[in-house]
Amino acid sequence: MISDLLKYTSMLVVLVLLQVLLLNNIQFSGYVNPYMYVLFILLLPFETPRYLLLLLGFLIGLLVDIFSNTPGMHASAATFMAFVRPYTISLISSRDSIEVSIPPRLKTMGFGWFLRYTIILVLAHHLFLFFIEIFSMSGFLHTLTRSLLSTVFTVILIVISQFLIFKE
Amino acid sequence: MRSLLQFLARNSFLFLFLALEVVSMILIVNYNNFQRVKFLNSSNRISASIYKTTDDFTAYFKLRKENEELANENARLRTKLQKLQVAEIFGSLDTTRKDTTYQFIPARVINNSVNKQYNYLTINKGALDGIEPDMGIIGPRGVVGVVTNVTDHYSSGPSLLNKRWRVSAKIKKNAYFGSLSWDGSDYQYAQLNEIPFHVELAKGDTIITSGYSSIFPEGILLGVIDDFNHNSGANFYQIKVKLSSNFKTISNVELVKNKHIKEQEKLEILNNND
Structure with a gap:
């Protein structure tokens, strides 16, 4: 339990730092911003209480903010x-198919499941973010394109990271 | 009450989500300029249309009263005009410095610069001559600067060519006001900000002080519009103003003393307490 707490705390710190120090400086042609810190929300265990999920999401978003x-x-x-x-x-x-004891990882859940899971949630996050940023429905297509392109990029980063770092 | 609590407990996930989103939105609207302007604009549009509709209705009922007031005003103005005409005939009108709020003290600039980002000037009158901080400095061709530091015999302060200082300015022909600031590049030009897009501008329009700042009286010359454009995405014009004063040759100036400055500031502090 304590080791879990430590693990997720360090993951939070690392992802926030990675985001603000490195990824925030990447902007291809003003379109693509990868927001990889959302990986934290993806990797939280299945049995995380739902209220905690919200609070942690709010927390990491606020830190990046x-x-x-x-x-x-x-x-x-x-x-x-x-x-x-x-x-x-x-x-x-x-x-x-969900066993609460295992965490949602690419290895445990399979590639197909993890990819669908990642794409849906990252897309939800990016759409929300980019529309909040522009704060209007004008330029709808432009914002949509930005969200989609950034989603592709973020998803690629997340999947690669799963193969490289979070092997455990 | 109990069923309400049950309802809240059953949907606690949704309500926590909504609460966090509300907190986020408050943060966004309070701390992000772009979204704040958009939010205020749209809420203004809604309230403005409501006000206009109400006003369209009630205006009819007020017409009679309005007519009476206009007639009264006409009568009042006519009497005034009569008096003025009489006065003019007898030549007893004193047109010099009728406004006694401001007192002018002549002085000379003894040190000045134009080539820095923060230019200051020094003046040969000080506290013994009645100079105080926050007095405006006016040259023969308009605003020059403001006094911030005073010693017994000298005083100094930023000139208009100082990036830290801005003057409340307005366009003479239509009275829209904004602030004039210097961007640190050319000593002949400054920028007028915060003029919204719907204002009609032309090159050569005169820019004068607005009189809102209590440092300068209204109507002191600042410059003329040299060029203007509006960038898409910005809310205000970018206006380039050719300054009327030549800061390289400035020497004789007048210091403006606002006799009511304490009174005005005291009054305005009351507003800040709200």
């Missing part, structure tokens, strides 16, 4: 993503 001077924007998007997560899991999994 504080470092990138956008109070509230990432917090709201990450909270939204945490809100959608339980519904996504029940949508893409058959009832008995």
Whole structure:
């Protein structure tokens, strides 16, 4: 239990730092911003209480906000993503395939499941974020394109990271 | 009450989510300029349309009263005009410095610069001559600067060519006001900010002080519009103003003393307490 706490805390710190120090500086042609810190919300264990999920989502979003001077924007998007997560899991999994004891990882859940899981949640987060950022429906297609392209990029980063770092 | 609590408990996930989103939105609207402007604009549009509709209705009922007031005003103005015409005939009108709020003290600039980002000037009058901080400095061709530091015989302060200082300015022909600031590049030009897009501008329009700042009286010359454009995405014009004063040759100035400055500031502090 304590080791879990330590593990997820360090994951939170590492992902926030990675996001604000490295990834925030990547902007291809003003379109693509990868937001990889959302990986934290993806990797939380299945048995995480739902209220904790929301609070943790809010927390990591707020941390990213504080470092990138956008109070509230990432917090709201990450909270939204945490809100959608339980519904996504029940949508893409058959009832008995989820064992609460194992965490949602690429290795444990299989590539197909993990990819669907990642794409849906990252897309939800990015759409929310980019529309909050522009704060209107004008330029709808432009914002949509930005969200989709960034989603592709973030998903690729997340999948690669699963193969490389979080092998355990 | 109990069923309400049960309802809240059953949907606690949803309500926590909504609460966190509300917190986020408050943060966004309070701390992000872009979203704040958008939010205020749209809420203003809604309230404005409601006000306009109400006003369209009630205006009819007020017409009679309005007419009476206008007639009264006409009568009042006519009497005034009569008096003025009489006065003019007898030449007893004193047109010099009628406004006694401001007192002017002549002085000379003894040190000045134009080539730094923060330019200051020094003046040969000080506390013994009645100079105080926050007095405006006016040259023969308009605003020059403001006094911030005073010794017994000298005083100094930022000139208009100082990036830390800005003047409340307005366009003479239509009275829209904004603030004039210097961007640190050319000593002949400054920038007028915060003029919204719907204002009609032309090159050569005169820019004068607005009189809102209690440092300068209204109507002191600042410059003329040299060029303007509006960038897409910005809410205000970018206006380049050719300054009327030549800061390289400035020497004789007048210091403006606002006799009512304490009174005005005291009054405005009351507003800040709200």
